[in-house]
Amino acid sequence: MLNHYHWRGTLEAVCIPIAAIFFSLVLFGIFCALAGADPLGVYASIYKAAFGSWFSFQNTLIRASPLMLTSLCTALPAQLGLMIIGNEGAFVIGGIGAVAVGLAISSAPPTVVQLAMAISGIVCGGLWIGAVGALRYYRAVNETISSLLLNYVAIALLNHLVSGPMRDPSSLNKPSTYPIPALDMLGSIPGTRVHYGLIYGLIACAITYFLMRRTTFGFAARTIGGNIRAARIAGLPVGKLTVAICFLAGSCAGLAGMVEVAAVQGRANESLNANYGYAGILVAFVARHNPLAASLVAVLLGGILASGGILQRLHSLPDATILVFQGLVFLVVLYSESLYGRFRVFQDQSTVRRPPSVPYVPRPTSL
Amino acid sequence: MATEALGWWGVPLGIAAGTLRGSAPFLFVSLGECLTEKSGKINLGLEGTLLMGAMSAYAISYVTQSPWLGVLVAGLAGIVLGSIHAFLSLQPKVNDIAVGIAMIIFGSGVAFFFGKPFIQPVAPQLPALEFGAWSSQPQVQSALEICPLFLIGVAIAPLMQWFFQSTRWGLLIRAVGDSPDAARAMGISIFKIRLLCIITGSFLAGVGGSYLSLFYPGTWTERISGGQGLMAVALVIFARWQPMQCLYASLLFGGAQAIGPALQSVGVTSYYYLFNASPYILTLAIMIVTCSPKRTLRGAPGTLGSSH
Amino acid sequence: MNPGRSLYLPRRRVMRGVLATAAFGVTSRLWTGCTPTSESQASSSTASGKLLQIGFIYVGPKDDYGYNQAHHEGEVGVAKLSWVKTEEQASVPETTDVEEAMRNMIEQDGAKVLFPTSFGYFEHILTIAPKYPDVQFFHCGGLYQEGKHPKNVGSYFGYIDEAQYLAGIVAGHTSKTGKLGFVAAKPIPQVIRNINSFTLGARSVKPEITTQVIFTGDWSLPVKEAEAANSMADQGIDVITCHVDSPKIVMETAEKRGIFCSGYHADQAKLAPKGYLTGAEWDWTTVYTNYAEMIHSGKTLMNGGIPHIVRGGLKAGYVKLSPYGPAVSATAKKDADIAKAKFKDNSLVIYQGEIKDNTGKVVIPVGKAYKQQDRTLEQMNWLVAGVVGNA
Numbered sequence A: 001m002l003n004h005y006h007w008r009g010t011l012e013a014v015c016i017p018i019a020a021i022f023f024s025l026v027l028f029g030i031f032c033a034l035a036g037a038d039p040l041g042v043y044a045s046i047y048k049a050a051f052g053s054w055f056s057f058q059n060t061l062i063r064a065s066p067l068m069l070t071s072l073c074t075a076l077p078a079q080l081g082l083m084i085i086g087n088e089g090a091f092v093i094g095g096i097g098a099v100a101v102g103l104a105i106s107s108a109p110p111t112v113v114q115l116a117m118a119i120s121g122i123v124c125g126g127l128w129i130g131a132v133g134a135l136r137y138y139r140a141v142n143e144t145i146s147s148l149l150l151n152y153v154a155i156a157l158l159n160h161l162v163s164g165p166m167r168d169p170s171s172l173n174k175p176s177t178y179p180i181p182a183l184d185m186l187g188s189i190p191g192t193r194v195h196y197g198l199i200y201g202l203i204a205c206a207i208t209y210f211l212m213r214r215t216t217f218g219f220a221a222r223t224i225g226g227n228i229r230a231a232r233i234a235g236l237p238v239g240k241l242t243v244a245i246c247f248l249a250g251s252c253a254g255l256a257g258m259v260e261v262a263a264v265q266g267r268a269n270e271s272l273n274a275n276y277g278y279a280g281i282l283v284a285f286v287a288r289h290n291p292l293a294a295s296l297v298a299v300l301l302g303g304i305l306a307s308g309g310i311l312q313r314l315h316s317l318p319d320a321t322i323l324v325f326q327g328l329v330f331l332v333v334l335y336s337e338s339l340y341g342r343f344r345v346f347q348d349q350s351t352v353r354r355p356p357s358v359p360y361v362p363r364p365t366s367l
Numbered sequence B: 001m002a003t004e005a006l007g008w009w010g011v012p013l014g015i016a017a018g019t020l021r022g023s024a025p026f027l028f029v030s031l032g033e034c035l036t037e038k039s040g041k042i043n044l045g046l047e048g049t050l051l052m053g054a055m056s057a058y059a060i061s062y063v064t065q066s067p068w069l070g071v072l073v074a075g076l077a078g079i080v081l082g083s084i085h086a087f088l089s090l091q092p093k094v095n096d097i098a099v100g101i102a103m104i105i106f107g108s109g110v111a112f113f114f115g116k117p118f119i120q121p122v123a124p125q126l127p128a129l130e131f132g133a134w135s136s137q138p139q140v141q142s143a144l145e146i147c148p149l150f151l152i153g154v155a156i157a158p159l160m161q162w163f164f165q166s167t168r169w170g171l172l173i174r175a176v177g178d179s180p181d182a183a184r185a186m187g188i189s190i191f192k193i194r195l196l197c198i199i200t201g202s203f204l205a206g207v208g209g210s211y212l213s214l215f216y217p218g219t220w221t222e223r224i225s226g227g228q229g230l231m232a233v234a235l236v237i238f239a240r241w242q243p244m245q246c247l248y249a250s251l252l253f254g255g256a257q258a259i260g261p262a263l264q265s266v267g268v269t270s271y272y273y274l275f276n277a278s279p280y281i282l283t284l285a286i287m288i289v290t291c292s293p294k295r296t297l298r299g300a301p302g303t304l305g306s307s308h
Numbered sequence C: 001m002n003p004g005r006s007l008y009l010p011r012r013r014v015m016r017g018v019l020a021t022a023a024f025g026v027t028s029r030l031w032t033g034c035t036p037t038s039e040s041q042a043s044s045s046t047a048s049g050k051l052l053q054i055g056f057i058y059v060g061p062k063d064d065y066g067y068n069q070a071h072h073e074g075e076v077g078v079a080k081l082s083w084v085k086t087e088e089q090a091s092v093p094e095t096t097d098v099e100e101a102m103r104n105m106i107e108q109d110g111a112k113v114l115f116p117t118s119f120g121y122f123e124h125i126l127t128i129a130p131k132y133p134d135v136q137f138f139h140c141g142g143l144y145q146e147g148k149h150p151k152n153v154g155s156y157f158g159y160i161d162e163a164q165y166l167a168g169i170v171a172g173h174t175s176k177t178g179k180l181g182f183v184a185a186k187p188i189p190q191v192i193r194n195i196n197s198f199t200l201g202a203r204s205v206k207p208e209i210t211t212q213v214i215f216t217g218d219w220s221l222p223v224k225e226a227e228a229a230n231s232m233a234d235q236g237i238d239v240i241t242c243h244v245d246s247p248k249i250v251m252e253t254a255e256k257r258g259i260f261c262s263g264y265h266a267d268q269a270k271l272a273p274k275g276y277l278t279g280a281e282w283d284w285t286t287v288y289t290n291y292a293e294m295i296h297s298g299k300t301l302m303n304g305g306i307p308h309i310v311r312g313g314l315k316a317g318y319v320k321l322s323p324y325g326p327a328v329s330a331t332a333k334k335d336a337d338i339a340k341a342k343f344k345d346n347s348l349v350i351y352q353g354e355i356k357d358n359t360g361k362v363v364i365p366v367g368k369a370y371k372q373q374d375r376t377l378e379q380m381n382w383l384v385a386g387v388v389g390n391a
Helices: A007-035 A039-050 A054-079 A087-104 A110-139 A143-163 A197-214 A216-226 A228-233 A238-265 A276-286 A291-306 A308-315 A321-339 B007-038 B046-064 B067-089 B096-118 B138-143 B148-166 B168-178 B180-186 B190-214 B228-238 B243-257 B259-265 B272-276 B278-290 C005-032 C067-079 C096-107 C119-131 C160-174 C189-205 C222-234 C248-257 C284-296 C330-344 C375-379
Strands: C052-057 C084-089 C113-116 C136-140 C153-158 C179-184 C210-215 C239-243 C260-265 C276-282 C309-312 C319-321 C362-364
Touching: A007 A039, A007 A321, A039 A054, A039 A291, A039 A308, A054 A087, A054 A110, A054 A197, A054 A216, A054 A238, A054 A276, A054 A291, A054 C096, A087 A110, A087 A143, A087 A238, A087 A276, A110 A143, A110 A238, A143 B228, A143 B272, A143 B278, A197 A216, A197 A238, A197 A291, A216 A228, A216 A238, A228 A238, A238 A276, A276 A291, A276 A321, A276 B096, A291 A308, A291 A321, A308 A321, A308 C084, A308 C096, A321 B067, A321 B096, B007 B046, B007 B138, B007 B148, B007 B168, B007 B190, B007 B228, B007 B243, B007 B259, B007 C222, B046 B067, B046 B096, B046 B190, B046 B228, B067 B096, B067 B190, B138 C222, B148 B168, B148 B190, B148 B243, B168 B180, B168 B190, B180 B190, B190 B228, B228 B243, B228 B278, B243 B259, B243 B278, B243 C222, B259 B272, B259 B278, B259 C210, B259 C222, B272 B278, C052 C067, C052 C096, C052 C284, C067 C084, C067 C260, C067 C276, C067 C284, C084 C096, C096 C113, C096 C119, C113 C119, C113 C284, C119 C136, C119 C153, C153 C284, C160 C179, C160 C189, C160 C239, C160 C260, C160 C276, C160 C319, C160 C330, C179 C189, C179 C222, C189 C210, C189 C239, C189 C330, C189 C375, C210 C222, C222 C239, C222 C248, C239 C248, C248 C260, C284 C309
Parallel strands: C052 C084, C052 C113, C113 C136, C136 C153, C153 C309, C179 C210, C179 C239, C239 C260, C260 C276
Antiparallel strands: C276 C319
């Protein structure tokens, strides 16, 4: 009675999300059938394209890698109670910073260059979102708006720099910066074609989780998020913690930007603005801002995105279908959040309340 | 029709014209979001609703040749998406911001999917009222061509302000948003009020979308919005949840969109990316200057963002 | 006492995610053996009559009434050949997405020929091409360099600026104020070449005519394009053309303001029934059919049968001029037709000196002429005299 394992709770945690995914697949199948495609064929294709073979799974992982890092940019400040959606801006700024440093010291040995690029990405992205946190604390500017506005500013800055001061004259029809020497680019994990960004993402999620749940720093941050007055009374340095957490958040997204530059593009150009930031926000929310769960949700989203191509090619569905699919899956999964604790079969049987059985007492009749 | 060049006068005229032309979507979406947020719920999904409204308005206008019917159907599309959003976000333990983001994706997906056959055809546009007939300059005439929908939006703003301040329904909504416990004690159904607010807000956003496709820019393509719905949600916070301030902020944004092209047409051609980002830089600057830790969240509905 | 109460929330999330993904992962291991292996055959010969699988990749939606739609129409045209099977994927961003899309087309669908149609795909083609040496990659607009780039990569493009020159002639005749407008996306050489050719064509009939150019900054920004068109009309411009992904907005705004317009990418006459003069269109069907037939007869990039750089203009049929609209005068039509005939027999060179740019500097000295195929033209970064605006 004291320490028995609540297997029903775990069962619930497994059944409900699987049922949610299953149900969203059914809804999508209905949608496809109405659009004229064969639902079962669609299911087979999605599976084949997302998880069906090692080839496809690598595709999924490649798409999931940036999402793991960018989702942390929202998940971390959420522990503080802040809602920051500036992932895209930090991503872009981190990419610019990485390219700038990579080009500046391109004659150094590759490891040094890569390390310097990573640090630059981290610092630039961190400062960008750290500014959001500082504005929030010192000027009480709403962090959602300021981070959203800074997104647009970052993209404008990217376009301006890439077509102007930092432009490579030989990049004619697609304005870009000079390319980083091929030596300095991040390679793929041996045996796969997935780049090291995946490892960075997994490590970042693990470190963040550990930081938030197992250290006093994380505990202080969560206290601020839970009850700011209590935190102040306890003497926690709210301002410093706010800026520090925002810096960390931005640095994750900035690192993702560096990975995109160093592993995929090799230079900075307008393709840096690829909506990885906004997808990361969704991942963070669906994962309830838990860094470990975020890495798994990122894989799920990566799988969905990976199946977009095959829907177009094999089933002649328009490119917008994958957006509908994404939306359906996440809406249903979010709805399933509310189903926890509603089903009796998952509740701990010993505590299920039964109405108290009252012995029959005849009512006194009047004499 | 031959016109004389205006030279540098073209810049303020261009910005004024841009304000009158471009603020309506911001206006409608921010007013709708203001209503929703006053009741304590955030609807981030209005970007998707905007697109869905634009697509459905254009489609219906093309099919029935009646643009006003298109506006109505756009509002209905907004109601449908708003109902989905309301149903999901009013469930216990569901985070309305997450639902909003998922709705952006879903709404855009549905809009693009069904909008494919309507990209090529040309649909009848909403009529314009010619307020510039007194001028002999064609530029002034065209700058003062205003759509009745814009005027309706401008009329809604003070109406909504009065509604919140002086009517019983407005008080109920504010009660639900500020203090649900007090509302419950009064016997009000929080669920119903929030449902109505979200749906009505979504209706307004759908109508705002119809303006995009049926007046200015006046066409249906997939990039017609470019984030206007999301910006309008930010506008509401910028406007401190006051409908009149939403009106002013929308005008500011509409005008700021026109700065870049207007300057280029008189020869200021460098840094155009940064000029194009001017609305955002301007808003950020204004916010930094006017916000202070002491008075920031006055006006914010108490339960915004939490999942009560 | 429930152990680890503080862990309850995260563990639930973690468990659900782990089990869901592991379930997929485990079954994928079981299924790996059953997945059909890639269908690429050793030989790339198609002369035996097997279906030639061609893949097309677009950067935007294929019904954007502009750039991507023009390519899609080309795909429809080449799909009519009985021994060709085509597949398309649209809205593929220029990141790992396109690399994965190309890989999927090759490995899952057995494509032997790929046409990634956006300029920004070039770097990604260079990454993927070496891994599939018997698949041919044809890139639209790429600057192929012999020896530097892999053998199975080729590039093609059309000299649409010839059509813009003709459109400029028509615009020059039709404009009453002597001012033309050009709504451009970005100042890259392909766009600049169009601006210059349009202006040179107009100046060949009215030497004092000017072209105002406004850069919107990106390929598809409807609000900015509408604003640009409106501010041009405010400044007294009465003929507008553009180089953006979807000219629909510019054409419709011009029609609303009552000024003339000239189209791009595809025929937009329906959008501006009164004001549409003519337009510069692609005819990708010709290009794609040529390639398909060459491949069908056994020629490839790798064996030298297909040239790595394929370019063509009005003469080759890669570009065409839209039919003249109602507002085009007879003189304009005559002049334009004469010029068109000169293009077709190679006697008209647009870029021959002396040509000054709009800062007064001489960019093409007297006596020097750059024929259309000259690679220097593909690096153009100056605006010709008469263009108001900076690159």
